[in-house]
Amino acid sequence: MARKRSPGYDDQREMILTRAAELFARHGYPGTSMNQVAEACGLSKPTLYHYYRDKYTLLVNIAEGHVARLEAQVLDVTQAGLPPEARVRELIRRFVAEYADAQHAHRVLTEDVRFLEEADRQRILDCERRLVHAFASALAEFRPELGVDHLTKPLTMLLFVMINWMFTWLRPDGQLDYERMAPIVADLFFGGVPAVQASVAPSPQPLSHEGRGALLHGGASQAFSPSPLVGEGRGEGAAPPSPNPPFTQSP
Numbered sequence: 001m002a003r004k005r006s007p008g009y010d011d012q013r014e015m016i017l018t019r020a021a022e023l024f025a026r027h028g029y030p031g032t033s034m035n036q037v038a039e040a041c042g043l044s045k046p047t048l049y050h051y052y053r054d055k056y057t058l059l060v061n062i063a064e065g066h067v068a069r070l071e072a073q074v075l076d077v078t079q080a081g082l083p084p085e086a087r088v089r090e091l092i093r094r095f096v097a098e099y100a101d102a103q104h105a106h107r108v109l110t111e112d113v114r115f116l117e118e119a120d121r122q123r124i125l126d127c128e129r130r131l132v133h134a135f136a137s138a139l140a141e142f143r144p145e146l147g148v149d150h151l152t153k154p155l156t157m158l159l160f161v162m163i164n165w166m167f168t169w170l171r172p173d174g175q176l177d178y179e180r181m182a183p184i185v186a187d188l189f190f191g192g193v194p195a196v197q198a199s200v201a202p203s204p205q206p207l208s209h210e211g212r213g214a215l216l217h218g219g220a221s222q223a224f225s226p227s228p229l230v231g232e233g234r235g236e237g238a239a240p241p242s243p244n245p246p247f248t249q250s251p
Contacts, residue, residue, distance in 0.1 A: 013051050016041050017065065020058045021104035029059055029112040060120050063113055066105040067127040070098060074134045084142035085190060088159075091135060092189070093182040095163055100178035103167045110164070132156055143193060151196065159189050 019040040023032045034055050038048040052058050073094040077087060099106050113121060136156040139146070146152050162185050170181065 009051075016043075016048065016051055017058065017062055018104070020055075021062045021102075021108050024059070024062065024112055025104040025107040029055075029108070029115050056115075056117075059108070059112060059115060062105050063109050063116065063124050064120075064127075066102055066109050067124055067131070069102070070095060070131055071127055073098060074131055078134060084138045087138040088135060088142070089183075089186045089190070091138070092159070092163060092186045096166065096178050096182040096185065099163070099167060106164075106167055132160070135159065139193070143196070146196065155193060155196065159185075162189070 016037070020032070020037050023036055023040060027036075032055070034048060035045060037055070037058065038045045041048065052061070074091065077090050077094065080087075080090070082090060109124075113124060116124065132153075136152050139156055140152045143152075146155065166178070166181065166185075170176065170178065
């Protein structure tokens with residue numbers, strides 16, 4: 001007979017994930033112990049293991065839960081049947097709002113996904129690709145001619161750079177908050193997209209496997225390492241930020 005769960009079991013699991021995400025974001029996944037998680041949750045270590053069998057399970061649940069919530073937002077917006085520009089604006093608003101409430105989980109996703117085993121990492125990256133596709137599809141409807149020069153995906157990635165890394169510089173106690181920044185990002189994006197000229201240069205050759213790897217694991221993405229503006233940095237000895245942010249994977 002299956003053991004009956006106590007009332008509040010799911011709430012307790014979510015509380016543990018929230019505390020674990022805070023610790024991973026501050027100290028890094030390798031720099032955080034289950035003892036620290038238990039202490040932050042006000043639980044004994046045996047009680048913590050009743051909810052999650054190990055630290056790796058916490059990491060998987062934090063990362064997967066974050067992208068699952070984003071995918072739920074995409075599905076909701078897609079089903080609303082909005083025209084292309086309104087759809088992208090609403091997606092931007094919802095993603096920025098989600099990031100505002102999940103800054104620690106988002107930092108874990110951007111920096112600690114490399115510690116996932118291949119199957120788990122691939123499952124999460126597949127979800128990220130679906131998120132990118134939702135934005136790119138709406139942009140393709142808005143400016144279909146951009147697809148001829150393969151510009152739809154690069155423009156989508158530029159948009160994600162704006163919203164994915166906002167947490168590295170936007171201070172919670174500053175003059176601007178996430179709610180105010182969302183329409184600014186949308187206005188900036190849609191103010192610039194109409195100015196992009198299609199067929200202004202020969203279509204670029206597809207990246208080689210080596211070139212694609214260099215693009216994903218170095219170069220410009222290094223410029224978006226976390227900033228001290230977001231609060232306490234990670235502790236000494238923690239792993240460096242991943243140069244491979246989410247939503248930048250090749251399809």
